[in-house]
Amino acid sequence: MSSKQLVTNVSSLKGTIQVPGDKSISHRAVMFGSIAKGKTTVTGFLPGEDCLSTINCFRKMGVRITQTGEYVEIESDGINGLKEPKDILDVGNSGTTTRLMLGILATRPFHSVLIGDESIAKRPMGRVTNPLRQMGAVIDGRENGMYTPLSIRGGDTVGIQYHSPVASAQVKSAILLAGLGSKGVTTVTEPALSRDHTERMLEAFGAAVIRDGLSVSIEGGQTLTATEIKVPGDISSAAFFLAAGAIVPNSRIILKNVGMNPTRTGIVTVLQKMGAELEITNERIVNGEPVADLTISTSNLTATEISGDIIPALIDEIPIIALLATQADGQTVIRNAEELKVKETNRIDTVVTELKKMGAMIEATDDGMIIHGKSPLHGAEVNSYGDHRIGMMLAIAALLSKSDTILQDADAIAVSYPNFFDHLTELVKED
Numbered sequence: 325m326s327s328k329q330l331v332t333n334v335s336s337l338k339g340t341i342q343v344p345g346d347k348s349i350s351h352r353a354v355m356f357g358s359i360a361k362g363k364t365t366v367t368g369f370l371p372g373e374d375c376l377s378t379i380n381c382f383r384k385m386g387v388r389i390t391q392t393g394e395y396v397e398i399e400s401d402g403i404n405g406l407k408e409p410k411d412i413l414d415v416g417n418s419g420t421t422t423r424l425m426l427g428i429l430a431t432r433p434f435h436s437v438l439i440g441d442e443s444i445a446k447r448p449m450g451r452v453t454n455p456l457r458q459m460g461a462v463i464d465g466r467e468n469g470m471y472t473p474l475s476i477r478g479g480d481t482v483g484i485q486y487h488s489p490v491a492s493a494q495v496k497s498a499i500l501l502a503g504l505g506s507k508g509v510t511t512v513t514e515p516a517l518s519r520d521h522t523e524r525m526l527e528a529f530g531a532a533v534i535r536d537g538l539s540v541s542i543e544g545g546q547t548l549t550a551t552e553i554k555v556p557g558d559i560s561s562a563a564f565f566l567a568a569g570a571i572v573p574n575s576r577i578i579l580k581n582v583g584m585n586p587t588r589t590g591i592v593t594v595l596q597k598m599g600a601e602l603e604i605t606n607e608r609i610v611n612g613e614p615v616a617d618l619t620i621s622t623s624n625l626t627a628t629e630i631s632g633d634i635i636p637a638l639i640d641e642i643p644i645i646a647l648l649a650t651q652a653d654g655q656t657v658i659r660n661a662e663e664l665k666v667k668e669t670n671r672i673d674t675v676v677t678e679l680k681k682m683g684a685m686i687e688a689t690d691d692g693m694i695i696h697g698k699s700p701l702h703g704a705e706v707n708s709y710g711d712h713r714i715g716m717m718l719a720i721a722a723l724l725s726k727s728d729t730i731l732q733d734a735d736a737i738a739v740s741y742p743n744f745f746d747h748l749t750e751l752v753k754e755d
């Protein structure tokens with residue numbers, strides 16, 4: 325894929341696709357497999373750049389990992405088998421790798437250095453380095469450990485009771501992983517429920533976690549046992565084709581094997597509220613995670629309001645929801661989404677600037693955006709700014725535009741959806 329991609333108008337999208345594995349679950353499968361004794365196997369793994377960064381980091385700590393496409397085998401001697409890395413740990417573009425791995429490293433009696441790309445260097449790390457320091461980890465780094473590059477020397481950590489100021493699964497997971505290797509009990513309380521894949525997967529690896537409303541506790545000293553993980557399709561990737569199916573004329577797209585964890589299905593709730601023709605079939609549980617097939621058809625959409633506790637359940641889907649709103653009748657308002665400012669880009673700014681170039685009527689607010697629909701879009705030269713989700717959203721917007729679109733920095737899409745353009749081509753061909 326070239327970093328400059330031409331995307332043209334399509335008359336319809338039709339067909340069936342299997343979206344790639346869930347990114348959050350793929351990262352956790354590699355990390356938990358790396359600290360569990362024995363051989364963990366992972367099927368349905370997402371071979372996107374972020375998850376490959378996680379594999380490379382754990383290989384540098386001596387874990388034996390083989391990966392062929394969507395199949396991964398991890399052989400580990402358990403958490404005490406992790407070795408001091410001789411080289412820096414490169415987290416690439418991945419916030420999940422950085423923050424969750426810091427939680428694991430916080431209890432390891434050795435020194436590591438974490439470094440990532442330009443985008444990672446802007447993302448706030450104090451939200452994990454501060455509580456991990458409170459537990460006893462020695463952390464230094466740029467601006468006193470607030471940003472990468474970071475160095476960490478773990479050791480004799482003790483459990484804490486932590487009230488997180490943000491509803492962040494990365495913060496919650498980092499502290500729980502540190503809690504697993506610390507003395508006593510660790511409890512994390514969050515202001516709203518964030519994705520709970522860590523809690524579910526720790527149980528799959530044999531650890532007990534106690535949940536009580538917005539609090540989760542873990543007792544230190546538990547050991548993880550290797551297991552088999554089947555990763556469901558990523559609803560955050562499915563979201564792009566759900567939106568495309570709803571707004572491109574004459575379309576019907578079936579998405580198979582999509583993860584439907586209720587802490588992630590905000591996009592489904594929003595589509596339903598907007599009046600989308602969405603069918604959910606074949607609902608089942610795989611490996612403790614709900615999964616279903618989704619069918620979306622071209623829909624007449626109406627505007628909606630999105631705010632409050634649903635935000636963490638659709639945080640990564642807000643760029644594509646903004647595009648949906650440009651094609652809905654009325655004014656859509658998104659509030660309480662200030663976390664968008666600290667993702668791969670400031671997603672309030674990048675969504676608003678780039679969609680405006682295509683003719684959308686959209687304005688940024690302090691904690692979200694206001695979108696006036698329904699407005700026709702036209703082709704433009706737009707930029708992902710290295711943000712995979714912005715890139716995919718703009719590619720879907722281009723399908724609706726009568727004139728051609730040039731998407732700069734399209735390569736970024738490989739971070740979470742390496743075969744995105746192949747899937748798009750398949751859906752156009754099946755017309």
Ligand SMILES: O=C(O)C1=C[C@@H](OP(=O)(O)O)[C@@H](O)[C@H](O)C1
Binds near residue numbers: 420494
């Ligand atoms: O835990 C995870 O796998 C993730 C949590 C979310 O981030 P925050 O924890 O920063 O909200 C999300 O935006 C990210 O894509 C993946």
Ligand SMILES: C=C(OP(=O)(O)O)C(=O)O
Binds near residue numbers: 347417640
């Ligand atoms: C924010 C994201 O990921 P991460 O925080 O892992 O970089 C994302 O995938 O949209």
